[in-house]
Amino acid sequence: EAGVVQSPRYKIIEKKQPVAFWCNPISGHNTLYWYLQNLGQGPELLIRYENEEAVDDSQLPKDRFSAERLKGVDSTLKIQPAELGDSAVYLCASSLGAGGGTDTQYFGPGTRLTVL
Amino acid sequence: AQSVSQHNHHVILSEAASLELGCNYSYGGTVNLFWYVQYPGQHLQLLLKYFSGDPLVKGIKGFEAEFIKSKFSFNLRKPSVQWSDTAEYFCAVKSRVGTASKLTFGTGTRLQVTL
Numbered sequence: 001e002a003g004v005v006q007s008p009r010y011k012i013i014e015k016k017q018p019v020a021f022w023c024n025p026i027s028g029h030n031t032l033y034w035y036l037q038n039l040g041q042g043p044e045l046l047i048r049y050e051n052e053e054a055v056d057d058s059q060l061p062k063d064r065f066s067a068e069r070l071k072g073v074d075s076t077l078k079i080q081p082a083e084l085g086d087s088a089v090y091l092c093a094s095s096l097g098a099g100g101g102t103d104t105q106y107f108g109p110g111t112r113l114t115v116l
Numbered sequence: 117a118q119s120v121s122q123h124n125h126h127v128i129l130s131e132a133a134s135l136e137l138g139c140n141y142s143y144g145g146t147v148n149l150f151w152y153v154q155y156p157g158q159h160l161q162l163l164l165k166y167f168s169g170d171p172l173v174k175g176i177k178g179f180e181a182e183f184i185k186s187k188f189s190f191n192l193r194k195p196s197v198q199w200s201d202t203a204e205y206f207c208a209v210k211s212r213v214g215t216a217s218k219l220t221f222g223t224g225t226r227l228q229v230t231l
Contacts, residue, residue, distance in 0.1 A: 003159075042120075042206050042221025043160070056218070091160070102148060102167050105219060107160035 002026070004108030006092050012114045018080035021111045025073070025094030032069060033105060034060075034077050035091040043091050043107075049075065079113075087115045118143035120209050122222035129197050130230050137192040137225050139181075139207030149190040150208040150219070151181055160206070166190065177201070202229045 005024040013019050025032050031050050035043035046065065048056040051072040060067065064083070069075040079086055089110040097103040119142045129135060141147060151163040164175025171183040181192045190207060207222040 040223065042208070042223050044221070045218055048218075093160075104150075104162060104165060106162070107152075109159040 004092055004094050004106055006090075006108040006111055008111055009109060010112050010114075012116065013082055014116050015084055016081040018078065019082050019113060020079075021077045021090050021092075021113075023075045023077070023092030023108060025075075025092070026106055029094035029096050029106075030072070031095045031097065031103065032075050033093040033095075034067060034075070035093065035107075037089040037091055037110070039088070046077070082113075082115045084115050087113055089113070118147070118209055118211060118218075118220045120207050120220055120222035122205075122207055122225050124225045125223070126226045126228070128228045128230065131199055132196045133229075135192070135194040135197045135201070135227070137205055137207075137227070139190045139192065139222060141188050141190065141207075141209040141220075143188075143209060143211065145211055148210045149181070149183060150210070151175065151179070151190075151192050152206045152208060152221075153203050154206070154224075155203045163192070163205070197227070197229050199229045199231055201227060203227055 007022050033048050034046040037043045047060045047067050049069045052069050067077045089112050091110045092108045093105040095103045095105045121140045123138045149166045152160045153163045154160050164173050166173045166183045174180045179194050183190050204224045204226050206224045208219050210219045
């Protein structure tokens with residue numbers, strides 16, 4: 001079974017440029033998550049989707065970050081414009097259920113973003 | 117709000133040494149607990165999880181963890197580490213109640229196993 005797929009794996013951009021990350025979850029997984037992982041830290045949730053609905057975007061900086069999951073399968077996370085402080089690893093995860101307590105999340109390899 | 121503390125940021129062990137990584141959480145309700153591992157250059161992988169039942173949970177690659185409710189702890193153990201266990205280990209906690217529960221991670225422990 002294929003795992004969570006993310007692309008690109010690495011991205012280097014200059015500040016003020018836009019950038020987009022793509023994620024394809026495990027087949028059949030209804031819930032999709034985007035996380036931010038800074039160096040030396042654990043992942044922090046940015047947004048959670050149940051099918052195509054964003055059910056928790058409270059941690060997403062909406063002034064520059066946006067996300068979509070139009071058909072309830074793959075998802076795109078965008079930053080526009082990027083700032084130096086956005087340099088981090090952006091992780092996508094998916095889970096089978098509705099994100100409840102016993103739902104287990106499976107992670108993709110992440111996209112390492114460097115903003116110059 | 118829930119939080120997770122991993123007190124050991126960097127651990128260096130020789131092969132065959134025993135391992136115990138600490139994890140304490142802060143949350144007033146019932147929780148589910150996870151350990152994830154990230155090998156160099158690879159993605160986060162689930163090592164083991166605790167939902168209910170026997171508080172001693174066995175995971176992949178000989179790892180185990182014990183949930184001690186009175187101490188709010190979920191320490192990870194392995195009797196004899198191998199060089200291939202070199203990785204970063206993350207403890208995570210999730211409320212068991214409701215569908216809006218969030219998975220909260222600790223800051224991670226970097227394990228370095230020397231030959």
